[in-house]
Amino acid sequence: MKQTTTLFSIFLLGISSVFAQQPATSGADLKSAFTKKQDLNNSSIVKNLPLQNIGPTVMSGRVTDFDINPQNPIEFYVAYASGGLWYTNNNGTSFSPVMDNSPTQNIGDIAVDWNTGTIWVGTGEVNASRSSYAGIGLLKSEDKGENWEFMGLPDSHHISRILINPENPSEIVVGVTGHLYSENAERGIFKTTDGGKNWTKTLFINASTGIIDVAVNPDNFSEMYAAAWDKDRKAWNFVESGENSGIYKSTDAGTNWKLISTKQSGFPQGEGVGRIGMVVFDANTVYAIVDNQNRREKDKKEPKGLQKDEFKKMNKNAFAKLDDKELEEYLRSNNFQDKYTAEKVKTMVKNDEITPNDLAIYLEDANSMLFDTPVIGAEVYRSDDAGKTWKKTHDEFLDDVYYSYGYYFGMVHVDPQDKEAIYIYGVPILKSKDGGKTFESIDAANVHADHHALWINPNQSGHLINGNDGGINISYDDGENWIKNNSPSVGQFYSVNVDNEKPYNVYGGLQDNGVWVGPHTNEESSRWAASGQYNYESIMGGDGMQVEIDSRNSNIVYTGFQFGNYFRINRETEEQEFITPKHELGESPYRFNWQTPILLSSHNQDILYMGGNKLMRSMDQGDTWDMISEDLTQGGKKGDVAYGTLTTISESPFQFGLIYTGSDDGLIHVTENGGGTWTNISTTMPKDLWVSRLIASEHAKNRVYATLNGYRWDDFKPYVYVSEDMGKTWKSIASNLPLSPVNVIREDAKNENILYLGTDNGVYVSLDKGGKWQAFNTNIPNVAVHDLRIQKEAEDLVVGTHGRSLYIADIAAISNMDMEKMKSAVSISSAESVRFSSRWGNSYNKWMDPYQPELPFTFYADKAGNATIKIKTEGGAELQQMEIEADKGFNTGNYDLSITEGAAEKLDKSDEKTALEKAADEKYYIPKGKYMLELNLNGKKAETAFEVK
Numbered sequence: 001m002k003q004t005t006t007l008f009s010i011f012l013l014g015i016s017s018v019f020a021q022q023p024a025t026s027g028a029d030l031k032s033a034f035t036k037k038q039d040l041n042n043s044s045i046v047k048n049l050p051l052q053n054i055g056p057t058v059m060s061g062r063v064t065d066f067d068i069n070p071q072n073p074i075e076f077y078v079a080y081a082s083g084g085l086w087y088t089n090n091n092g093t094s095f096s097p098v099m100d101n102s103p104t105q106n107i108g109d110i111a112v113d114w115n116t117g118t119i120w121v122g123t124g125e126v127n128a129s130r131s132s133y134a135g136i137g138l139l140k141s142e143d144k145g146e147n148w149e150f151m152g153l154p155d156s157h158h159i160s161r162i163l164i165n166p167e168n169p170s171e172i173v174v175g176v177t178g179h180l181y182s183e184n185a186e187r188g189i190f191k192t193t194d195g196g197k198n199w200t201k202t203l204f205i206n207a208s209t210g211i212i213d214v215a216v217n218p219d220n221f222s223e224m225y226a227a228a229w230d231k232d233r234k235a236w237n238f239v240e241s242g243e244n245s246g247i248y249k250s251t252d253a254g255t256n257w258k259l260i261s262t263k264q265s266g267f268p269q270g271e272g273v274g275r276i277g278m279v280v281f282d283a284n285t286v287y288a289i290v291d292n293q294n295r296r297e298k299d300k301k302e303p304k305g306l307q308k309d310e311f312k313k314m315n316k317n318a319f320a321k322l323d324d325k326e327l328e329e330y331l332r333s334n335n336f337q338d339k340y341t342a343e344k345v346k347t348m349v350k351n352d353e354i355t356p357n358d359l360a361i362y363l364e365d366a367n368s369m370l371f372d373t374p375v376i377g378a379e380v381y382r383s384d385d386a387g388k389t390w391k392k393t394h395d396e397f398l399d400d401v402y403y404s405y406g407y408y409f410g411m412v413h414v415d416p417q418d419k420e421a422i423y424i425y426g427v428p429i430l431k432s433k434d435g436g437k438t439f440e441s442i443d444a445a446n447v448h449a450d451h452h453a454l455w456i457n458p459n460q461s462g463h464l465i466n467g468n469d470g471g472i473n474i475s476y477d478d479g480e481n482w483i484k485n486n487s488p489s490v491g492q493f494y495s496v497n498v499d500n501e502k503p504y505n506v507y508g509g510l511q512d513n514g515v516w517v518g519p520h521t522n523e524e525s526s527r528w529a530a531s532g533q534y535n536y537e538s539i540m541g542g543d544g545m546q547v548e549i550d551s552r553n554s555n556i557v558y559t560g561f562q563f564g565n566y567f568r569i570n571r572e573t574e575e576q577e578f579i580t581p582k583h584e585l586g587e588s589p590y591r592f593n594w595q596t597p598i599l600l601s602s603h604n605q606d607i608l609y610m611g612g613n614k615l616m617r618s619m620d621q622g623d624t625w626d627m628i629s630e631d632l633t634q635g636g637k638k639g640d641v642a643y644g645t646l647t648t649i650s651e652s653p654f655q656f657g658l659i660y661t662g663s664d665d666g667l668i669h670v671t672e673n674g675g676g677t678w679t680n681i682s683t684t685m686p687k688d689l690w691v692s693r694l695i696a697s698e699h700a701k702n703r704v705y706a707t708l709n710g711y712r713w714d715d716f717k718p719y720v721y722v723s724e725d726m727g728k729t730w731k732s733i734a735s736n737l738p739l740s741p742v743n744v745i746r747e748d749a750k751n752e753n754i755l756y757l758g759t760d761n762g763v764y765v766s767l768d769k770g771g772k773w774q775a776f777n778t779n780i781p782n783v784a785v786h787d788l789r790i791q792k793e794a795e796d797l798v799v800g801t802h803g804r805s806l807y808i809a810d811i812a813a814i815s816n817m818d819m820e821k822m823k824s825a826v827s828i829s830s831a832e833s834v835r836f837s838s839r840w841g842n843s844y845n846k847w848m849d850p851y852q853p854e855l856p857f858t859f860y861a862d863k864a865g866n867a868t869i870k871i872k873t874e875g876g877a878e879l880q881q882m883e884i885e886a887d888k889g890f891n892t893g894n895y896d897l898s899i900t901e902g903a904a905e906k907l908d909k910s911d912e913k914t915a916l917e918k919a920a921d922e923k924y925y926i927p928k929g930k931y932m933l934e935l936n937l938n939g940k941k942a943e944t945a946f947e948v949k
Contacts, residue, residue, distance in 0.1 A: 027155025045889025060471025098145025122159025237639025291406025393436025442479025509544025564592025628675025662691025733770025841919025
């Protein structure tokens with residue numbers, strides 16, 4: 001589920017005086033950052049080291065838009081929020097990525113001119129969630145994604161709609177939502193009449209009001225409607241409605257606009273008007289759905305039992321006279337700790353340990369104001385006079401459609417063949433056959449909740465393509481039954497971790513798709529659909545968060561979902577215990593971040609840390625907790641999102657109780673005595689930024705790394721620091737990094753000089769402690785990377801992306817490098833052994849290709865050149881030779897384990913036990929034994945041994 005949202009802008013009063021607004025990164029700077037990133041990719045010495053995608057795919061990720069070929073609906077494009085653009089021409093049976101070579105994978109809207117094949121992409125998702133990443137403007141491809149051209153609006157950040165005139169593809173109208181966390185001028189409606197060479201801003205309301213939707217009359221491109229959205233998002237609060245929200249109309253193809261949602265129109269007005277979505281059936285009939293953030297009238301029915309507000313003005317005498325049974329019911333129904341019985345609480349009030357008001361405060365967290373004052377929510381309006389007047393289509397509230405986060409949804413669709421048939425969605429997807437008077441759900445067991453896109457076949461009513469937080473579903477019977485089409489690897493991971501099993505498993509929490517675990521050896525294929533056993537297993541629902549695995553018993557897993565709801569799971573017995581610590585009566589509730597940090601102590605795997613606004617420690621696997629700090633944040637802010645929370649915890653492997661914490665409001669603290677005393681060590685750091693990661697070094701006790709993140713200020717500068725004295729002083733090691741917020745840093749397990757970094761736009765590695773960074777993105781597009789882990793024994797780097805699932809890289813070659821030797825050296829390494837198989841070069845039957853074995857190897861070159869790889873026996877006899885064009889830096893190759901015919905004859909003569917025969921593919925393969933791989937490059941030589949067992 002998503003975070004809750006605010007009701008009125010009054011909640012923001014006074015906030016700006018406390019937190020200084022960080023400067024937003026300009027569009028020009030952001031665009032140049034992508035150019036710098038591409039230059040780093042080209043020059044990187046690790047550019048040839050591959051990262052392999054290991055899925056998963058089955059849970060997919062958030063879809064934002066479709067574009068379907070109107071003449072052939074089995075051909076279409078699907079856009080993912082942060083996973084790029086994918087293409088199918090077989091009705092979603094398979095998909096191919098078409099934006100992997102583009103500067104970003106973040107998409108708000110797409111439009112395709114099917115006559116020419118030209119693709120337009122409006123970058124930057126508009127759903128305004130906590131991971132709705134900014135884009136760089138408009139991109140265009142005229143060759144189905146082989147090449148992308150930047151077409152302007154670099155400071156738009158989030159683009160909601162692209163409309164192409166079907167009669168004149170050079171005439172395009174674009175709706176721009178604008179910055180998510182800051183004001184900017186490049187928002188509103190933009191129009192071009194020369195195919196994007198020049199743009200004119202034709203509608204601008206103000207710097208905080210953008211356009212969230214543009215709808216066009218399907219029979220007349222000149223007639224269109226635009227939905228303005230006045231909103232203000234901060235890390236601690238989201239004002240998702242404002243007085244400037246409304247509907248505008250143009251009758252000249254977007255050149256001029258007029259506000260039509262006036263007082264006389266019947267459409268809602270004022271500060272309660274949130275996100276609006278629209279669809280046009282014809283010249284007269286228009287539908288709109290609005291997130292009405294105005295409060296509902298209070299239920300006139302008297303609530304049963306004691307209510308929270310009654311305690312706010314209650315005195316001691318009145319409290320003492322309360323009925324014990326009623327008080328007990330209040331305590332139990334509101335999840336007070338079991339130790340707080342009616343008798344116990346009355347005694348505490350009597351002895352002045354607490355006041356009656358504390359029984360209200362106990363329940364008031366960042367979301368309580370919203371839940372206590374429910375909003376009207378989703379409403380559907382219809383106009384039958386081209387937008388002059390509007391009438392609500394339904395009498396009852398559309399409960400449970402938007403819940404409290406209408407900003408995340410906001411679309412309405414009409415069947416092109418039936419103006420009474422409309423579809424709306426939020427958490428569920430609903431249809432109406434009577435113009436919105438009544439609705440019914442068309443959800444199904446294999447359809448994920450939270451819907452964002454829908455296409456209705458204009459030639460076949462009931463043929464639907466739906467996009468949601470869990471991917472794509474297709475229906476041919478108007479939602480009675482759905483097909484699931486989830487083959488793209490587009491999972492949105494928040495976190496990853498690994499265990500020590502063989503093969504080791506990878507764990508991760510995903511956006512709205514829970515927590516999953518699977519073997520690192522996974523290779524995605526459709527075979528599981530026949531076996532019924534997918535390699536990944538779901539172990540938790542909700543928005544999946546951090547995962548810790550007991551190193552003594554990998555069946556014991558600690559994980560949970562958003563806002564600090566954590567559990568201890570025994571995967572063997574399937575037991576699940578809720579372990580989140582509860583505050584004491586008399587205290588305000590703990591503030592838990594969306595991604596609440598947890599950490600198992602490396603010194604004792606029974607010890608678990610968990611961060612709210614204070615740090616908690618359990619000595620018994622989460623059964624009981626002690627608070628070991630005071631508030632380690634700036635104290636929180638009034639708003640509808642938990643803020644003033646801990647975001648990262650790290651404990652030194654050198655000393656139990658040497659702990660670092662970081663908060664979402666920019667504070668870093670350290671304790672050297674297990675929480676006895678704490679020191680703020682962030683006084684010299686940039687202020688008010690999100691501390692995205694702290695890492696206590698495994699190589700030096702006093703060393704600690706810190707990354708800060710300005711995403712929630714639209715500040716995309718990279719903030720990366722190291723301290724060699726436990727945070728007394730800090731040194732920036734951002735060095736040559738392009739602009740992109742930083743999410744995570746990790747040390748190499750073996751080599752203290754090597755660091756890995758995950759940003760909102762890819763992975764980097766430094767071979768000199770941050771002196772210089774190399775782009776490390778082979779096979780990974782420009783996608784957000786939220787977490788990195790190193791599996792020490794396998795020497796693998798595991799990459800958790802927020803849009804393209806999981807990747808693994810073999811980092812043994814990097815880990816073993818010495819910067820001094822690298823200046824004038826060559827080296828080569830491979831797997832130590834490979835197991836011989838009679839299948840080499842053969843197949844099970846004549847209909848299958850022969851099996852081709854491989855021995856991967858990696859080599860380093862101090863400069864580019866033509867490399868020769870020789871395969872030799874221990875005695876020096878040459879068996880095979882390969883030529884490889886080598887780049888400066890790391891290079892990879894594969895030896896197919898074949899040998900020459902002459903080498904095979906010599907081996908036969910030298911060893912009577914050896915009888916080599918040609919395989920079905922006409923090759924001879926290397927027999928069992930010990931061998932050498934020899935690298936010859938630029939007059940230098942290096943070798944490595946391997947064995948065929």
